[in-house]
Amino acid sequence: MSVFVLVSGPFTDGRIWNAVADRLRETGAGAHPVTLSMQPDADLETHVEDVVRLIDSLDPPQVVLVGHDYAIHPVLGAAERLPERVARIVYLDTGLPQHGDPALALVPDPAVHQLLGADGSPRPIPPPGPQDWHRWGSTEGLAAHQLQFLSRLACPQPPRTLTQPLRLTGAAAAVPTSGILCTAGGMTVEAVEALVRSGPPQFRKLADPQVGFFELATGHWPMLSSPEELAEVLLRAAAGEGRRLTAPEGEPSYLRPFLLEVPERPRVRNGRVDLHLPEPGEPHRRWPAVLFVHGGPLPPDVDPAPRDWPFYLGYARYAASLGAVGAIAEHRLHGITDYARSADDVTEAIELLRADPRVDPERIALWFFSGAGLLAADWITAPPEWLRCLALTYPILAPLPGWGAVPRRFSPTSALRADGRTLPPLLLTRAGLETPHIAATVEEFVTAAEETKAPIEIIDVPHGVHGFEIHDPTDESRKAVTRAVRTVLAHLGS
Structure with missing residues (x-):
């Protein structure tokens, strides 16, 4: 025994x-x-x-x-x-x-x-x-x-x-x-x-x-x-019993190709932000920009880093192909105690992006994925005038059970219920087959948005799982991504 x-x-x-x-x-x-x-x-x-x-x-x-x-x-x-x-x-x-x-x-x-x-x-x-x-x-x-x-x-x-x-x-x-x-x-x-x-x-x-x-x-x-x-x-x-799990075959899912074919664009790396640029246009013209904030927590030694994953490169290049700078923020969300540091990294990336001479600093959208959704709370609490759209894709919108170590400020749902500020347009893309604990935070956020009459638009992917762009590259997924990107860019006037 x-x-x-x-x-x-x-x-x-x-x-x-x-x-x-x-x-x-x-x-x-x-x-x-x-x-x-x-x-x-x-x-x-x-x-x-x-x-x-x-x-x-x-x-x-x-x-x-x-x-x-x-x-x-x-x-x-x-x-x-x-x-x-x-x-x-x-x-x-x-x-x-x-x-x-x-x-x-x-x-x-x-x-x-x-x-x-x-x-x-x-x-x-x-x-x-x-x-x-x-x-x-x-x-x-x-x-x-x-x-x-x-x-x-x-x-x-x-x-x-x-x-x-x-x-x-x-x-x-x-x-x-x-x-x-x-x-x-x-x-x-x-x-x-x-x-x-x-x-x-x-x-x-x-x-x-x-x-x-x-x-x-x-x-x-x-x-x-x-x-x-x-x-x-x-x-x-x-005795060796227990349910076994299976991982996707082949290379890690985050290294799979983007679900849309998009042309590669010139990339400029500046500190914690990479800029993917549109086709050159009128002299001295400044482009609007979308800053994509990758999910997490992720280990610090993940290789390649998220800003080099085909997933985020695809989103950024797609935005660039439609006339906006597609930027990717690198941030150090390695554990649930890192949200404050990660928020500082994102703020730094935004400052670098807005200071770039190719970018119109008054036309910026922020786009948060998965576990980075909690970082959106700061921008809901005190949205600046230059923030023209806030996008959220299968986000976590309140600390999950056991995440009590996350500082209280990082609760987008609580931030949404606060009074006294004008919100930018919110775009929420949600997966119909989301895991229950994340889906509960999204449902609570949507309820708060309805109660406060927040300007929210929802794109549903009924058959999509968390990370549907990677795991379910279907016509349904492609339509959702296309609509989401074009909606954000419309708010930027691109």
Whole structure:
């Protein structure tokens, strides 16, 4: 039978696993909850050592390492140290951290980010009270006495456990993995499959045959809300079961050709913005411009960078072929904690674009895709006069479940409901087969637009998925892209 090493998320200790460990032991499996060191000066490396020390104390040659929430960081670190001792790594309702990521990127509570960034000597993070655990994850399925139990056993989280980067060498890359998703938080296997299909490089490896997925219809603490079901899923995961995902065949989807044939145009690179220029016209004429803002989050080392993807090149060249500068902004949206930095990058790109002598600075459109949709909030909150159109294509328009680390300002729906400003025309292109958690943000945005009588035009792609230009290059998709580009350019007077 399998032997499980169970590591819990922030503030908690091994006692949180009592019911699950008892159930596993009843089946004949081994179960060893870990209590991580919580002294104020502990860091991530301290917690890695805690897990390594427990594994070394066990007789079985291999164990199943289970990391819940933050604990996936010390679990991965321990697996790197002892890959030959780890039969499987189980990600329990957690993220997919990469080399160099601090656990802070997984923290949904903005107050924690403010506390850790307040000065040069961060303090331990106080544990939540019974009424505050929802800020760290869905509390679906937890009774009041269970929330009180969480707070009773909780202790302050050492700050350096959240800020020290995870160091991965690839030593444990061959270890099989399983993902257990708690669907009350908004993430489902279907949503993960959409991420695999849409092509961000860090997600394509989830289609490996050694990766299996499970769902639990509960909140973020299944060891309390559904201990028997969790124990059963852990046993199935250890046995190699789980739903397998498939990635698109061939090259990554984001490198596929654009769905329209458009001529290549002269390109000028200036800092964070690339300009694709129309045919030369009248001397000293200035063209209107569309700034395309790529989606994300994306890893910092993706190659080629998004502004060199055929997808965004196609949009920019198409705009240039119709008489406007098609510009592509490069921005550093590498994680959900990067939205403020990314917004600064986009602002810088806009300033460079408007300062270019070939561009009419009073006729600019901004076009946001996918996860960059949250960046549109700033331009809805305070739209400048030069902004003639704001386009959104299958956008995320409110922070998704578990995205509490996104600053509150990045909520286009909330921005839309504010009073006292005149909005530019809004153009929304939505996919009929959008993933439910993104579709919910779009629906809420449309409702807010109707209530506030915002000037919104909607282009529907009924049979389109997220990223339909790549995955569904159909006549329906081509018509939607053609209409969207021509609509934006009409607002620019091009």
